[in-house]
Amino acid sequence: MAAVVDACQLGTGFYFQRLIEEPRSSSWAKNCSFKWLSKGFLSKPILKSSPLPFHGGMSNVQKKKGFHVLSPNISSPSTAVESLEAWDDEYDGVIINPQSLPSSANAFASALRASLSHWKFKGKKGVWLQILQEQSDLVPIAIQEGFNYHHAESGYVMLTYWIPDEPCLLPASPSHQIGVAGFVINDKKQVLVVKEKCPCRCSGFWKLPTGYINKSEDIFDGAIREVKEETGVDTIFLEMVAFRHAHLVAFETSDLLFVCMLKPLSYEITIDEKEIEDAKWMPIDELLGQPFYQEDHMSKKAIEICIAAYENRYSGFIANQLVSKFDGQLSYLYYDESNQI
Amino acid sequence: MAAVVDACQLGTGFYFQRLIEEPRSSSWAKNCSFKWLSKGFLSKPILKSSPLPFHGGMSNVQKKKGFHVLSPNISSPSTAVESLEAWDDEYDGVIINPQSLPSSANAFASALRASLSHWKFKGKKGVWLQILQEQSDLVPIAIQEGFNYHHAESGYVMLTYWIPDEPCLLPASPSHQIGVAGFVINDKKQVLVVKEKCPCRCSGFWKLPTGYINKSEDIFDGAIREVKEETGVDTIFLEMVAFRHAHLVAFETSDLLFVCMLKPLSYEITIDEKEIEDAKWMPIDELLGQPFYQEDHMSKKAIEICIAAYENRYSGFIANQLVSKFDGQLSYLYYDESNQI
Numbered sequence: 121m122a123a124v125v126d127a128c129q130l131g132t133g134f135y136f137q138r139l140i141e142e143p144r145s146s147s148w149a150k151n152c153s154f155k156w157l158s159k160g161f162l163s164k165p166i167l168k169s170s171p172l173p174f175h176g177g178m179s180n181v182q183k184k185k186g187f188h189v190l191s192p193n194i195s196s197p198s199t200a201v202e203s204l205e206a207w208d209d210e211y212d213g214v215i216i217n218p219q220s221l222p223s224s225a226n227a228f229a230s231a232l233r234a235s236l237s238h239w240k241f242k243g244k245k246g247v248w249l250q251i252l253q254e255q256s257d258l259v260p261i262a263i264q265e266g267f268n269y270h271h272a273e274s275g276y277v278m279l280t281y282w283i284p285d286e287p288c289l290l291p292a293s294p295s296h297q298i299g300v301a302g303f304v305i306n307d308k309k310q311v312l313v314v315k316e317k318c319p320c321r322c323s324g325f326w327k328l329p330t331g332y333i334n335k336s337e338d339i340f341d342g343a344i345r346e347v348k349e350e351t352g353v354d355t356i357f358l359e360m361v362a363f364r365h366a367h368l369v370a371f372e373t374s375d376l377l378f379v380c381m382l383k384p385l386s387y388e389i390t391i392d393e394k395e396i397e398d399a400k401w402m403p404i405d406e407l408l409g410q411p412f413y414q415e416d417h418m419s420k421k422a423i424e425i426c427i428a429a430y431e432n433r434y435s436g437f438i439a440n441q442l443v444s445k446f447d448g449q450l451s452y453l454y455y456d457e458s459n460q461i
Numbered sequence: 462m463a464a465v466v467d468a469c470q471l472g473t474g475f476y477f478q479r480l481i482e483e484p485r486s487s488s489w490a491k492n493c494s495f496k497w498l499s500k501g502f503l504s505k506p507i508l509k510s511s512p513l514p515f516h517g518g519m520s521n522v523q524k525k526k527g528f529h530v531l532s533p534n535i536s537s538p539s540t541a542v543e544s545l546e547a548w549d550d551e552y553d554g555v556i557i558n559p560q561s562l563p564s565s566a567n568a569f570a571s572a573l574r575a576s577l578s579h580w581k582f583k584g585k586k587g588v589w590l591q592i593l594q595e596q597s598d599l600v601p602i603a604i605q606e607g608f609n610y611h612h613a614e615s616g617y618v619m620l621t622y623w624i625p626d627e628p629c630l631l632p633a634s635p636s637h638q639i640g641v642a643g644f645v646i647n648d649k650k651q652v653l654v655v656k657e658k659c660p661c662r663c664s665g666f667w668k669l670p671t672g673y674i675n676k677s678e679d680i681f682d683g684a685i686r687e688v689k690e691e692t693g694v695d696t697i698f699l700e701m702v703a704f705r706h707a708h709l710v711a712f713e714t715s716d717l718l719f720v721c722m723l724k725p726l727s728y729e730i731t732i733d734e735k736e737i738e739d740a741k742w743m744p745i746d747e748l749l750g751q752p753f754y755q756e757d758h759m760s761k762k763a764i765e766i767c768i769a770a771y772e773n774r775y776s777g778f779i780a781n782q783l784v785s786k787f788d789g790q791l792s793y794l795y796y797d798e799s800n801q802i
Binding site for chain 1: 594597598600601604605609610611612613614615616617618619632633634635636637638639673674676677679680702703704705706707708709713714715717735753756757758759760762763766769774775776777778780781783784785786792793794795796797800
């Protein structure tokens, strides 16, 4: 579990408050950050909405000029008039303060140019520039100065500039969507199935409830929520029995789909009119008897695994919440507890 | 495995060629696409670089005006002078042709305004606007017209506009990074470990090789590659024994880290000077004897699971490549084959 233990710990992070009060982090040079990024729980931002306690490395957070900055990793903002306010990160990179960008396009252009020269002179590597939506007129200027898009979400776009004359080591943007499928079976060996309300082929037959997990939602919670939303049935999570990894989904993103075994706590069905045409409890044989399953090896195997798990011939992964030393935060480790460990 | 079986099949997709010849897809309204998006293998774009055969639903692809368009889901581009060239998607949405945007900012502004009025009148829902980097001067105009950032990557930014007076059902952008850790152990019960070359706490002790998977790379391939890059040791994948799900990583993304058991095929160590300070084969007891593991429950548990797997007291998930009916594409299903299924 090296990536759990080798992370750049919180002290290497940097957090600043956005307008929506969601601090962001910045450990960026790939040689560390792509590992650091692989350990979210080691760099938990200070989210007001965070359900997690505020522990460990974050205890040395200091408020400064409206920013949360982790000491001792702060270098004073440049005082040069023509330079942009920015902070160094742990990896010889620079994070520009998105809340101090000039409102004038011309002022921004000259300040950005002067700042880049200054950072090149100082031997800096990656430059991070977050431009909030209300200042989108600055985007083409940054592009003109050689910045590239890195990622975006509602409210802002993040651009980067790699200074060294060597391959860029900045981390990639998020690459995966996480889907969940809920296998819910009652004492009569009837499986909870739905028919989708969509104009495509998937609306033609009965299938398990599925969907995407929400932002920062756990896999098992997502499966329980999707089943509840689509069918009205309450469940509890038993185990994750298998998952599929697919590539080149829309816009070249990849996709992980986790099949979760859920135990029903209620049986009355109330469908989500927006998404679902119909839902019901269907005998297993009838579910697998649909022509589709005879031709789709992936789906057939997955259902067979679910049935084996229900008949105690198979054990998948449970989710065990464990704490890490670095930040005192809890994350879920998925593994097979039925094994002798 | 509903999300494998319920996808909107390829006939619902739409693909157009980008400058780099990578077609993109567009099934967008949440009630279908957030499921469709959860089934990459059901919507495999026509990538010239794709290692996968070109089968199934894609066989009805027609080339039209430099675009790959899936019949019968095409509506002719608007011929109105002041409107932008666009295609309907399967979900009452519209995809604007990013390669036909006016070069003049003023022409784009008036065309976009006219097009939005037209689409509102037609009862359209989601509007997708991809703006290539070379036309970044159009970004602030789109924002001004009410578009929001959806996602971005090097070369372009994608913006969206939700027309209906109801909650936006467009899918979210990718939310997760996928990390891998390689547990490699030799016949002398020595584990392949590294010390990271970074200024943070993780550089202080020995750990397993870790990293992120590349775009469209499989988990087991990513683990093998990272071990090879960091240590020079060749391995083969045996099983994925556990994974950790962490939230609120940099920029609010989440993180899945898969721990992979790998069998060494070579033993000589050649470190990656850029990332790694040192690497060696270390006795298991010595690895776990490091003070860190006594305090980090997450890491300790993960290592204990790896040891149990090595001693045949634990079985994780293997990766089995299976084909799906919809597109004839192969994807990997991860599950425990040691169970009776």
